[in-house]
Amino acid sequence: MARHNTTRFAVLGALAWQPMSGYDIKKALDRSVSHFWSENFGHLYPVLRQLAAEGLVTQKREQSGRRPAKSVYRLTDRGEDELGRWLASEPGAAPRRNELLLQLFFGRRLDKTTLRDKIRRERERQVGAQATLAAVRDEIKKAHAGPDGALWLLTLRYGELMSEAAVKWCDECERWAARAR
Amino acid sequence: MARHNTTRFAVLGALAWQPMSGYDIKKALDRSVSHFWSENFGHLYPVLRQLAAEGLVTQKREQSGRRPAKSVYRLTDRGEDELGRWLASEPGAAPRRNELLLQLFFGRRLDKTTLRDKIRRERERQVGAQATLAAVRDEIKKAHAGPDGALWLLTLRYGELMSEAAVKWCDECERWAARAR
DNA sequence: GCAACAATATATCACTATGGCATATTGCCC
DNA sequence: GGGCAATATGCCATAGTGATATATTGTTGC
Incomplete structure (x- = not known):
């Protein structure tokens, strides 16, 4: 089961x-x-x-x-x-299935340009996600000051930190690709 | 499909x-x-x-x-x-299903102690994950200095940054819980 | 020397989850 | 008035999870 x-x-x-x-x-x-x-x-x-x-x-x-x-x-x-x-109850583990990383992992045969494009698109996705998160944050502040609001901001904060870390990772990848040419 | x-x-x-x-x-x-x-x-x-x-x-x-x-x-x-x-090809989006966050989001009825315990266990999981990642890093460095190695380190780095961000989030939650008592 | 248990190697099953398509109505914009 | 987004639900094929079964070998402890 x-x-x-x-x-x-x-x-x-x-x-x-x-x-x-x-x-x-x-x-x-x-x-x-x-x-x-x-x-x-x-x-x-x-x-x-x-x-x-x-x-x-x-x-x-x-x-x-x-x-x-x-x-x-x-x-x-x-x-x-x-x-x-x-x-x-104890929460179950989050599913681990990141297709981008899987492609990079097996990406030896890809040329640098394709790799960089993949990273850049990921960065764009993450920046887009951050804009959405900012909008959600505004909505929570406006509409839900109650006891729920604090918990909601906690989960939102998680998303923000993850997205920031992802962008940071993209930038590190870019620098690596620039060095290794 | x-x-x-x-x-x-x-x-x-x-x-x-x-x-x-x-x-x-x-x-x-x-x-x-x-x-x-x-x-x-x-x-x-x-x-x-x-x-x-x-x-x-x-x-x-x-x-x-x-x-x-x-x-x-x-x-x-x-x-x-x-x-x-x-x-x-374009990678598909990673599945979004974090049960811990879902519990927090709906966790209004939980008492502070339960919430803190949840966060603490999550922190322990993440610290454990970091230890595993460090071991993998060692293994890659030792056994795979080739062209694959660099890509593997990239994916590893992603995991490290995510885990660091998760620990940071746990610590922020702790401080929040300490304030709001 | 033998019991218990981890590792090797595959298979099956019930269930959970995803995403595409179908359907029918209402409201809105050009 | 033609088309498209939103409302509202349903169905299906497929993807993915985790429990359990089975049979052998290798290892560890008593």
């Missing part, structure tokens, strides 16, 4: 915030945790059905205006308990 | 190094790229069979002494071409 279903807990955590549809959950997660977590519909919807079947969430069909009907899910007491148990 | 099979390329890359059995490939990858890449047997063996069926590798049964027979795989010319194409 593949450890445990972490999507479950991302969903329960989001619903602890407020009742939402699957689509809303995806949007909410994308806005808040996308720098260290990703979900996709293909898994999200089945997990929601499963959680409903287990009684950890309730499902309610809702019609608003003439928009397509949506299923709004709400956390139950048992769902809260389940969330609480997971929160206190 | 789920983007593309990256395990394929990890395997081709390893076999470009030298002919090996599935077990050997796993060992070789674990020793060299484990700080940014992981493979497991459950996927590795099926992929090897698939690569053989496609003619990108050849399979040869080998008996050595009375040890269990093993299948040694060797890269074909078409396999080399496939590897070359992938090396020059």
Whole structure:
């Protein structure tokens, strides 16, 4: 068995915030945790059905205006308990699968130009990510001064430090490529 | 379809190094790229069979002494071409799934002690990782001064910078927790 | 000398997760 | 009014994980 279903807990955590549809959950997660977590519909919807079947969430069909009907899910007491148990549990290791580094590692046969281009594009991606993080930081400061805000800033800070380190690494690579020609 | 099979390329890359059995490939990858890449047997063996069926590798049964027979795989010319194409291609984004951060993000209901313990364990993990990286660095310096060595050190350096940044983050979290009591 | 255990070598299975495509409606811009 | 983004969900093929099974050899300790 593949450890445990972490999507479950991302969903329960989001619903602890407020009742939402699957689509809303995806949007909410994308806005808040996308720098260290990703979900996709293909898994999200089945997990929601499963959680409903287990009684950890309730499902309610809702019609608003003439928009397509949506299923709004709400956390139950048992769902809260389940969330609480997971929160206190030991977190699993993050997946290690960095394709860029794998290409570099086996990149002996690549010419220097291709290598440098790879690094430069990575640097651009990271700088772009930093802009996104800055925007998230602004949003948190404005909208969420509460007890959550501090924890959110902590996770944001993680992303910032990682991205800074990645840029630093790109620059070191550039200097190395410039020397070794 | 789920983007593309990256395990394929990890395997081709390893076999470009030298002919090996599935077990050997796993060992070789674990020793060299484990700080940014992981493979497991459950996927590795099926992929090897698939690569053989496609003619990108050849399979040869080998008996050595009375040890269990093993299948040694060797890269074909078409396999080399496939590897070359992938090396020059745009790398896919790394999976974003950090369970520790997800727990912190939803961790409003956790008490400070639990939070601090989580951070401390993370710090210990990172310090442990740094020790492993240092050992790998030594090994590379000793055994591989060739053209590969420089690229390997680049990927190693990435791991070092990430781990340093992670420890820095842990320390910032500690200071935050100390302030906010 | 034998039990316990690590390493060698592969395979299978259940489950988790990804990403592409399909579908249908509404709202907006040119 | 044509096209495209957003809302809302579902399905499928494929990728990837981790537990477990199996059989042999080599090593370590009692």
